Amino acid sequence: MTLLLEDLRVNRKMAASLSKTLRHDRKALLQLLLSLCRKNTLRRIVRCPTYPVRTITSDLDGRLRLFHNCIAHDPYAISNVLALLFESAVEKHRRKFTGQYFTPWTVAKHAVGLLKLKNGDTILDPGCGTGIFPLAILSESFRSNGVASRDSLTYLGIENDPSLALSAAISLDWVEAPMNWRVLYANFLKVDPVDLKKAFGARFSIDAIIANPPYIRHNRLGRRKDLAKRLNLSKQSGLHSFFLAHSKELLRKGRMVFIIPMEMVESRYGSTLLERLQREFLFRSIVVYQNHERNIWNTEELGHFRLEKHSEVRRAWTLALFEQILSADRERQLHGTQKRKRKAEVFLDDIAFVHRGISTGANEFFVLTDMEARTMELHGTEYIKRVMPTRIRKNELPAVLGKDHWNSLKASGKPCWLLCLPRKRPDKLPSNIREYIRKGERNGINLIPTCAARKPWWYHIKIHWQTAPDLLFTYMSRGYPRFMYNKARVYNLTNLLGIWLRESARFSDEEVLNIVEQLNTALKKWIDQEAVGRKYRGGLVKFEPGDLKNMPISELKLTDREIGPASLQQRLR
16 A cells, blocks of 8 residues: 555545455445546546446445545545555456556656657557556656646547546546546557547547556466467567557657566567567666665666665666667667677577476476375376476585486475376376376366466476476575586476576586586676676575576686587687
8 A cells, every 4th residue: 555655645544444445345446436527537538438327325425535535635646546446446366367556656757757748749558547647747747848738748548447447537637637638448459540540530649658558477368379479479478568569559659668577678578579679769678666665766777786776675667768769870870789789798698598497387286296106107107207396495406416316306205297298188198197187176276377278277388398408597596596517307397497508419517517617607707797686685686587698608618619600619718
């Protein structure tokens, strides 16, 4: 609650009391919203849905008094208060399923400042929620951008939740926004330029886009394949990537500011989309930090933040700024700079592939102990593969992970076998496996989103390579993470990153061990100099695959043999 109401003059005690009266009661919230409507509120909603009739009750009068007292000193706080009430009225699992996360007021002001609005601009806000961005634009902060008056701007929010669309319209009415500031009730991903011109006139065009898109991972998205194909996106992309790619299609000229998860900048699916956008936009990613006192205390370019600062960070938001490239000369200059920078160093990505571990969705079902595998008579069959167990401490992992060490983990009762079932009809599987599948269904394993996305749910534990990785990396640990030689040739789950050397078949054990030692030395130097990765409370440091791929190894003399092209070998020596 305190996060949404920070930096606002709001009676928090009354806001807390009001939110408690609406807990898990969407109908009561909708009645409150209908009571807050003014004469023109519903007119602001294009394709306005049919709302129920307002019913006056004694508890509604009490809620209205609490609401008016909450924002008596600051009408611009209405959007945040409505977001707080929505969070209380809608169950957490439902909001997570639809990716509804609201933006704090201070972060919204930072995002609006990056947008650099000008007179006559038309602003699009996909997934507008309760209307935090238009209120940030209409507040005093818009004057610093050289906008003469609020009447010179046009705003369009798009929202497909009827309660949130109504909330955004109420927020606009509450601060007396111009009547050309409206909300379109629609699914943003199905909106095209023709729809916009039909609703707002043939001359309607977008100059700026600002959004905090819904955050839903790919494994929770249904029917995404056709849309991913249309937008030329990876099937691993989350809903925020779909919003960004579709916004790019709607924007003919101008700039965009998106609040995106930091993983998008670091992951393969996100970096591919961002690289594609850089052909048309200058891209900057800015991190807004919040400390333990809940104050915004620093903003800076992503990649330049220091590890020691992370210990003071309570939350962080990544603001992605896209400014359209206006000339071909500027585009060539941008790509030329990036190309020269890339040639100046050798990175781990030049000599190895880095990939996340295997995601089962339900380790308690798919990862078996040796006793469980023996009971089900799976030893020696195609149905299991050796895997590193989860919940294992870094100090329990040796520099060389041999078969003896893996066998000791297996003997100690650690789950060291991965169940990998082929795509067969259930009646073609052994009876003991069929019974195990039925047991999983009785325990609800088939309802877990990652499993439910598979057809059938127990099939297709995705293994990215036919062979186990050459090296393993403890991407989340306290202190320095480290590389390990995977001599046992076991697969890795999501607790470790897997690394495949591009010429692994040509290296001896001694050479691979030498590579591991030098990579660990280079890793410590890189962390000390560049302060990369994320650090959480208790000194926990986390690296993503994108971080590791960009690890510089120019000074390493890995081997006398050739690795990759001759030009790369020359740079390594």
